[in-house]
Amino acid sequence: MKKSLFQEFFKGFWEILPPFRLVLGLCPTLAVTTLAENGLGMGIATTFVLFFSNILIASLKSVIPKKVRIAAFVIIIATFVVVVELVMKAYFFPISQKLGLFIPLIVVNCIILGRAEAFASKNSVLRSAADGLGVGLGFTMSLVLISSIRELLGQGTIFGFGVMWSGFEPFGFMAQAPGAFVSLGMILALINLVPKKL
Protein backbone atom coordinates (compact mmCIF):
# COMPACT_ATOMS: atom_id res chain seq x y z
CA MET A 1 0.00 0.00 0.00
CA LYS A 2 1.55 3.28 -1.07
CA LYS A 3 1.04 6.35 1.01
CA SER A 4 -0.26 9.57 -0.49
CA LEU A 5 2.02 12.59 -0.58
CA PHE A 6 -0.02 14.08 2.23
CA GLN A 7 0.49 11.04 4.46
CA GLU A 8 4.19 11.02 3.61
CA PHE A 9 4.37 14.58 4.92
CA PHE A 10 2.34 14.03 8.07
CA LYS A 11 4.03 10.84 9.24
CA GLY A 12 6.92 13.02 10.48
CA PHE A 13 4.59 14.64 12.99
CA TRP A 14 3.55 11.52 14.84
CA GLU A 15 4.25 8.10 13.41
CA ILE A 16 8.02 8.57 13.11
CA LEU A 17 8.30 11.84 15.07
CA PRO A 18 11.99 12.43 15.82
CA PRO A 19 13.51 12.23 18.39
CA PHE A 20 10.73 10.38 20.22
CA ARG A 21 9.59 7.68 17.79
CA LEU A 22 12.81 7.75 15.82
CA VAL A 23 15.35 7.85 18.63
CA LEU A 24 18.06 9.58 16.61
CA GLY A 25 19.70 12.97 16.74
CA LEU A 26 19.95 13.08 20.51
CA CYS A 27 22.95 15.38 20.74
CA PRO A 28 21.29 18.56 19.46
CA THR A 29 18.10 17.59 21.30
CA LEU A 30 19.91 17.54 24.61
CA ALA A 31 22.39 20.32 24.00
CA VAL A 32 20.51 23.27 22.58
CA THR A 33 17.16 22.93 24.33
CA THR A 34 17.90 25.23 27.25
CA LEU A 35 15.94 28.09 25.64
CA ALA A 36 12.89 27.83 23.38
CA GLU A 37 14.51 30.26 20.95
CA ASN A 38 17.57 28.01 20.53
CA GLY A 39 15.39 24.95 20.00
CA LEU A 40 13.47 26.74 17.25
CA GLY A 41 16.67 27.94 15.55
CA MET A 42 18.22 24.48 15.61
CA GLY A 43 15.00 22.91 14.31
CA ILE A 44 14.75 25.28 11.37
CA ALA A 45 18.43 24.81 10.46
CA THR A 46 18.00 21.02 10.54
CA THR A 47 14.79 21.20 8.50
CA PHE A 48 16.54 23.23 5.81
CA VAL A 49 19.39 20.73 5.51
CA LEU A 50 17.06 17.73 5.63
CA PHE A 51 14.70 19.12 2.97
CA PHE A 52 17.37 20.04 0.43
CA SER A 53 19.61 17.01 0.99
CA ASN A 54 16.59 14.72 0.58
CA ILE A 55 15.69 16.40 -2.73
CA LEU A 56 19.25 16.25 -4.06
CA ILE A 57 19.84 12.67 -2.96
CA ALA A 58 16.54 11.52 -4.44
CA SER A 59 17.36 13.15 -7.77
CA LEU A 60 20.89 11.73 -7.86
CA LYS A 61 20.01 8.25 -6.62
CA SER A 62 20.50 6.56 -10.00
CA VAL A 63 23.90 8.22 -10.53
CA ILE A 64 25.46 7.43 -7.15
CA PRO A 65 27.18 4.01 -7.09
CA LYS A 66 25.88 1.73 -4.31
CA LYS A 67 29.31 1.18 -2.75
CA VAL A 68 30.17 4.80 -2.08
CA ARG A 69 26.65 6.01 -1.36
CA ILE A 70 27.25 6.85 2.32
CA ALA A 71 30.27 9.00 1.45
CA ALA A 72 28.28 10.73 -1.30
CA PHE A 73 25.36 11.39 1.09
CA VAL A 74 27.73 12.83 3.68
CA ILE A 75 29.25 15.22 1.13
CA ILE A 76 25.81 16.40 -0.02
CA ILE A 77 24.67 16.92 3.57
CA ALA A 78 27.92 18.68 4.51
CA THR A 79 27.49 21.11 1.59
CA PHE A 80 24.09 22.23 2.84
CA VAL A 81 25.38 22.46 6.39
CA VAL A 82 28.10 24.86 5.23
CA VAL A 83 25.38 26.93 3.51
CA VAL A 84 23.36 27.06 6.74
CA GLU A 85 26.46 27.90 8.76
CA LEU A 86 27.37 30.85 6.54
CA VAL A 87 23.80 32.15 6.30
CA MET A 88 23.34 31.99 10.06
CA LYS A 89 26.65 33.76 10.69
CA ALA A 90 25.68 36.50 8.24
CA TYR A 91 22.05 37.14 9.20
CA PHE A 92 21.36 35.51 12.58
CA PHE A 93 24.61 36.13 14.38
CA PRO A 94 23.40 36.04 18.04
CA ILE A 95 21.66 32.69 17.65
CA SER A 96 24.54 31.22 15.68
CA GLN A 97 26.83 32.18 18.58
CA LYS A 98 24.54 30.37 21.01
CA LEU A 99 24.25 27.21 18.94
CA GLY A 100 28.00 27.35 18.24
CA LEU A 101 29.51 23.93 17.78
CA PHE A 102 26.16 22.31 17.12
CA ILE A 103 25.66 23.93 13.72
CA PRO A 104 28.61 22.14 12.06
CA LEU A 105 27.48 19.03 13.92
CA ILE A 106 24.24 18.91 11.89
CA VAL A 107 26.41 16.93 9.43
CA VAL A 108 26.53 13.99 11.80
CA ASN A 109 22.92 14.28 12.94
CA CYS A 110 21.76 10.70 12.41
CA ILE A 111 18.22 11.79 11.46
CA ILE A 112 19.42 13.33 8.19
CA LEU A 113 21.66 10.44 7.16
CA GLY A 114 18.97 8.05 8.34
CA ARG A 115 16.29 9.64 6.11
CA ALA A 116 18.72 9.74 3.18
CA GLU A 117 19.52 6.05 3.52
CA ALA A 118 16.08 4.77 4.47
CA PHE A 119 13.88 7.01 2.33
CA ALA A 120 15.42 9.43 -0.19
CA SER A 121 17.64 6.80 -1.82
CA LYS A 122 14.58 4.69 -2.65
CA ASN A 123 11.79 7.15 -3.41
CA SER A 124 10.90 9.83 -5.95
CA VAL A 125 11.97 13.46 -5.59
CA LEU A 126 8.50 14.72 -4.69
CA ARG A 127 7.98 12.07 -2.00
CA SER A 128 11.43 12.68 -0.56
CA ALA A 129 10.76 16.41 -0.39
CA ALA A 130 7.51 15.76 1.50
CA ASP A 131 9.26 13.32 3.81
CA GLY A 132 12.17 15.70 4.48
CA LEU A 133 9.90 18.64 5.23
CA GLY A 134 7.59 16.57 7.44
CA VAL A 135 10.34 14.96 9.49
CA GLY A 136 12.19 18.29 9.75
CA LEU A 137 9.12 20.16 10.99
CA GLY A 138 8.32 17.31 13.36
CA PHE A 139 11.83 17.60 14.78
CA THR A 140 11.44 21.38 15.12
CA MET A 141 8.14 20.85 16.95
CA SER A 142 9.73 18.39 19.39
CA LEU A 143 12.70 20.68 20.03
CA VAL A 144 10.39 23.62 20.74
CA LEU A 145 8.32 21.43 23.09
CA ILE A 146 11.34 20.19 25.07
CA SER A 147 13.03 23.57 25.19
CA SER A 148 9.83 25.34 26.27
CA ILE A 149 9.45 22.92 29.18
CA ARG A 150 13.09 23.32 30.15
CA GLU A 151 12.99 27.09 29.83
CA LEU A 152 9.74 27.32 31.76
CA LEU A 153 11.03 25.28 34.69
CA GLY A 154 14.65 26.41 34.51
CA GLN A 155 14.08 30.14 34.13
CA GLY A 156 10.35 30.72 34.42
CA THR A 157 10.00 32.11 30.89
CA ILE A 158 8.98 30.92 27.41
CA PHE A 159 10.65 32.57 24.40
CA GLY A 160 11.94 35.14 26.87
CA PHE A 161 8.48 36.13 28.20
CA GLY A 162 7.91 35.72 31.93
CA VAL A 163 4.86 33.50 32.42
CA MET A 164 5.29 32.18 35.95
CA TRP A 165 3.94 33.82 39.08
CA SER A 166 6.16 36.36 40.80
CA GLY A 167 7.38 34.20 43.68
CA PHE A 168 8.49 31.39 41.35
CA GLU A 169 11.90 30.01 42.19
CA PRO A 170 13.67 28.87 38.97
CA PHE A 171 14.58 25.21 38.96
CA GLY A 172 18.25 25.51 37.98
CA PHE A 173 18.68 21.78 37.53
CA MET A 174 16.58 21.82 34.34
CA ALA A 175 18.97 24.16 32.57
CA GLN A 176 21.94 21.85 33.23
CA ALA A 177 23.00 18.60 31.57
CA PRO A 178 21.27 16.22 34.05
CA GLY A 179 17.99 18.08 33.55
CA ALA A 180 18.28 17.60 29.80
CA PHE A 181 18.53 13.82 30.11
CA VAL A 182 15.81 13.49 32.74
CA SER A 183 13.29 15.75 30.99
CA LEU A 184 13.81 14.01 27.64
CA GLY A 185 13.34 10.63 29.33
CA MET A 186 10.12 11.78 31.01
CA ILE A 187 8.63 13.20 27.80
CA LEU A 188 9.57 10.00 25.96
CA ALA A 189 7.73 7.93 28.57
CA LEU A 190 4.63 10.15 28.27
CA ILE A 191 4.63 9.81 24.48
CA ASN A 192 5.04 6.04 24.77
CA LEU A 193 1.71 5.95 26.61
CA VAL A 194 -0.10 7.12 23.46
CA PRO A 195 -0.44 4.47 20.74
CA LYS A 196 1.53 4.86 17.52
CA LYS A 197 -1.48 4.69 15.22
CA LEU A 198 -4.06 7.29 16.09
Next chain:
Amino acid sequence: MEYIVLAVNAILVKNILLAQYLGNCPFMGVSKKTDTAAGMGMAVIFVMTFATFITWFVHYYFLVTFNIEYLQTIVFILVIAALVQLIEMFLKKSVPALYRSLGIFLPLITTNCAILGVAVLVITKDFSFLQSIMYAFFSGIGFALALVIFAGIRERFEISHIPAAFKDMSIALITAGIIAMAFYGFKGLDTSLKSILIK
Protein backbone atom coordinates in the same frame (compact mmCIF):
# COMPACT_ATOMS: atom_id res chain seq x y z
CA MET B 1 50.67 20.21 35.90
CA GLU B 2 48.80 22.00 33.16
CA TYR B 3 48.16 18.65 31.50
CA ILE B 4 46.84 17.12 34.71
CA VAL B 5 44.24 19.90 34.90
CA LEU B 6 43.43 19.31 31.24
CA ALA B 7 43.01 15.58 31.88
CA VAL B 8 40.78 15.99 34.94
CA ASN B 9 38.75 18.54 33.04
CA ALA B 10 38.28 16.36 29.97
CA ILE B 11 37.57 13.11 31.82
CA LEU B 12 35.51 14.20 34.81
CA VAL B 13 34.47 17.84 34.88
CA LYS B 14 33.55 18.47 31.26
CA ASN B 15 32.87 14.87 30.31
CA ILE B 16 32.16 14.78 26.63
CA LEU B 17 29.02 12.66 26.98
CA LEU B 18 27.51 13.89 30.18
CA ALA B 19 28.37 17.57 30.25
CA GLN B 20 28.95 18.49 26.61
CA TYR B 21 26.22 16.35 25.06
CA LEU B 22 28.42 14.92 22.31
CA GLY B 23 28.23 11.35 21.04
CA ASN B 24 24.88 10.49 22.52
CA CYS B 25 23.73 8.22 19.69
CA PRO B 26 26.34 5.50 20.37
CA PHE B 27 25.89 6.20 24.08
CA MET B 28 22.28 5.00 23.80
CA GLY B 29 22.89 2.56 20.97
CA VAL B 30 25.77 0.34 22.08
CA SER B 31 25.40 0.42 25.84
CA LYS B 32 23.38 -2.73 26.37
CA LYS B 33 26.37 -4.95 27.23
CA THR B 34 29.51 -4.06 29.13
CA ASP B 35 31.94 -5.75 26.75
CA THR B 36 30.55 -4.15 23.60
CA ALA B 37 30.61 -0.83 25.44
CA ALA B 38 34.26 -1.36 26.32
CA GLY B 39 35.04 -2.21 22.67
CA MET B 40 33.29 0.92 21.45
CA GLY B 41 35.09 2.98 24.07
CA MET B 42 38.48 1.70 22.92
CA ALA B 43 37.66 2.37 19.27
CA VAL B 44 36.58 5.92 20.14
CA ILE B 45 39.77 6.69 22.13
CA PHE B 46 41.84 5.45 19.21
CA VAL B 47 39.99 7.22 16.40
CA MET B 48 39.43 10.44 18.34
CA THR B 49 43.15 10.92 19.07
CA PHE B 50 44.14 10.03 15.53
CA ALA B 51 41.45 12.17 13.89
CA THR B 52 42.32 15.23 15.98
CA PHE B 53 46.00 14.71 15.13
CA ILE B 54 45.22 14.84 11.40
CA THR B 55 42.52 17.53 11.40
CA TRP B 56 44.77 19.85 13.44
CA PHE B 57 47.39 19.68 10.68
CA VAL B 58 44.78 19.98 7.96
CA HIS B 59 43.34 23.08 9.58
CA TYR B 60 46.58 24.97 10.23
CA TYR B 61 48.61 23.92 7.19
CA PHE B 62 45.90 23.60 4.54
CA LEU B 63 42.77 25.58 5.38
CA VAL B 64 44.56 28.54 6.97
CA THR B 65 47.28 28.68 4.29
CA PHE B 66 44.72 28.84 1.47
CA ASN B 67 42.36 31.03 3.47
CA ILE B 68 39.38 28.68 3.16
CA GLU B 69 38.47 28.15 6.83
CA TYR B 70 34.78 28.31 5.96
CA LEU B 71 35.09 24.87 4.38
CA GLN B 72 36.15 23.42 7.73
CA THR B 73 33.02 21.30 8.27
CA ILE B 74 33.06 19.63 4.88
CA VAL B 75 36.84 19.01 4.89
CA PHE B 76 36.88 17.64 8.45
CA ILE B 77 34.06 15.17 7.87
CA LEU B 78 35.73 13.92 4.71
CA VAL B 79 39.07 13.54 6.46
CA ILE B 80 37.43 11.66 9.33
CA ALA B 81 35.46 9.37 7.01
CA ALA B 82 38.58 8.57 4.95
CA LEU B 83 40.63 8.05 8.10
CA VAL B 84 38.12 5.61 9.59
CA GLN B 85 38.09 3.66 6.33
CA LEU B 86 41.91 3.56 6.27
CA ILE B 87 42.16 2.43 9.88
CA GLU B 88 39.63 -0.30 9.15
CA MET B 89 41.58 -1.58 6.14
CA PHE B 90 44.91 -1.36 7.98
CA LEU B 91 43.64 -3.26 11.00
CA LYS B 92 42.03 -5.93 8.82
CA LYS B 93 45.33 -6.62 7.03
CA SER B 94 47.91 -6.23 9.77
CA VAL B 95 46.28 -6.61 13.19
CA PRO B 96 43.42 -9.06 12.66
CA ALA B 97 43.07 -9.71 16.40
CA LEU B 98 42.36 -6.06 17.09
CA TYR B 99 40.15 -5.87 14.01
CA ARG B 100 37.93 -8.65 15.33
CA SER B 101 37.32 -6.77 18.56
CA LEU B 102 37.02 -3.20 17.20
CA GLY B 103 36.04 -3.81 13.56
CA ILE B 104 32.28 -3.65 13.84
CA PHE B 105 32.41 -0.34 15.72
CA LEU B 106 34.54 1.50 13.20
CA PRO B 107 31.89 2.28 10.54
CA LEU B 108 29.61 3.58 13.29
CA ILE B 109 32.27 6.00 14.43
CA THR B 110 32.13 8.13 11.26
CA THR B 111 28.73 9.44 12.32
CA ASN B 112 29.71 9.78 15.96
CA CYS B 113 29.43 13.48 16.60
CA ALA B 114 31.99 13.31 19.42
CA ILE B 115 34.81 12.79 16.91
CA LEU B 116 33.92 15.75 14.71
CA GLY B 117 32.94 17.72 17.79
CA VAL B 118 36.34 17.37 19.45
CA ALA B 119 38.14 18.10 16.17
CA VAL B 120 36.21 21.37 15.81
CA LEU B 121 36.39 22.18 19.53
CA VAL B 122 40.21 22.15 19.73
CA ILE B 123 40.31 24.61 16.83
CA THR B 124 37.76 26.98 18.40
CA LYS B 125 39.61 26.79 21.72
CA ASP B 126 42.93 27.71 20.04
CA PHE B 127 44.75 24.77 21.59
CA SER B 128 48.39 24.11 20.71
CA PHE B 129 49.21 20.86 18.96
CA LEU B 130 50.19 18.95 22.11
CA GLN B 131 47.20 20.30 24.04
CA SER B 132 44.88 19.21 21.22
CA ILE B 133 46.19 15.66 21.18
CA MET B 134 46.02 15.39 24.97
CA TYR B 135 42.52 16.84 25.02
CA ALA B 136 41.30 14.41 22.37
CA PHE B 137 42.89 11.43 24.12
CA PHE B 138 41.46 12.28 27.53
CA SER B 139 38.05 13.10 26.06
CA GLY B 140 38.09 9.63 24.53
CA ILE B 141 38.88 8.16 27.94
CA GLY B 142 36.04 10.16 29.46
CA PHE B 143 33.71 8.82 26.80
CA ALA B 144 34.79 5.21 27.42
CA LEU B 145 34.46 5.62 31.19
CA ALA B 146 30.93 7.03 31.01
CA LEU B 147 29.90 4.41 28.44
CA VAL B 148 31.14 1.46 30.52
CA ILE B 149 29.53 2.75 33.73
CA PHE B 150 26.27 3.30 31.89
CA ALA B 151 26.35 -0.15 30.27
CA GLY B 152 26.99 -1.73 33.67
CA ILE B 153 23.84 -0.13 35.04
CA ARG B 154 21.84 -0.90 31.94
CA GLU B 155 22.62 -4.61 32.19
CA ARG B 156 20.70 -4.61 35.44
CA PHE B 157 17.55 -3.43 33.68
CA GLU B 158 17.18 -6.91 32.21
CA ILE B 159 16.32 -8.37 35.58
CA SER B 160 14.39 -5.47 37.08
CA HIS B 161 10.76 -4.55 36.73
CA ILE B 162 10.24 -1.37 34.71
CA PRO B 163 6.84 0.18 33.85
CA ALA B 164 5.97 -0.40 30.18
CA ALA B 165 6.08 3.25 29.14
CA PHE B 166 9.57 3.69 30.59
CA LYS B 167 11.05 0.62 28.94
CA ASP B 168 14.25 0.87 26.90
CA MET B 169 15.11 4.45 25.92
CA SER B 170 13.14 6.37 28.48
CA ILE B 171 14.64 4.72 31.56
CA ALA B 172 18.05 4.82 29.89
CA LEU B 173 17.83 8.60 29.48
CA ILE B 174 16.75 9.10 33.08
CA THR B 175 19.64 6.91 34.26
CA ALA B 176 22.02 8.95 32.11
CA GLY B 177 20.63 12.05 33.82
CA ILE B 178 21.42 10.61 37.25
CA ILE B 179 24.97 9.70 36.17
CA ALA B 180 25.35 13.21 34.74
CA MET B 181 24.29 14.55 38.13
CA ALA B 182 27.04 12.50 39.80
CA PHE B 183 29.60 13.83 37.34
CA TYR B 184 28.31 17.34 37.96
CA GLY B 185 29.75 17.02 41.44
CA PHE B 186 33.27 17.05 40.00
CA LYS B 187 32.91 20.75 39.24
CA GLY B 188 34.45 21.59 42.59
CA LEU B 189 37.53 19.57 41.71
CA ASP B 190 38.20 21.82 38.75
CA THR B 191 38.18 25.00 40.83
CA SER B 192 40.46 23.58 43.48
CA LEU B 193 42.93 22.24 40.88
CA LYS B 194 43.04 25.61 39.18
CA SER B 195 43.74 27.39 42.46
CA ILE B 196 46.69 25.04 43.08
CA LEU B 197 47.96 25.83 39.60
CA ILE B 198 47.87 29.57 40.22
CA LYS B 199 49.88 29.25 43.45
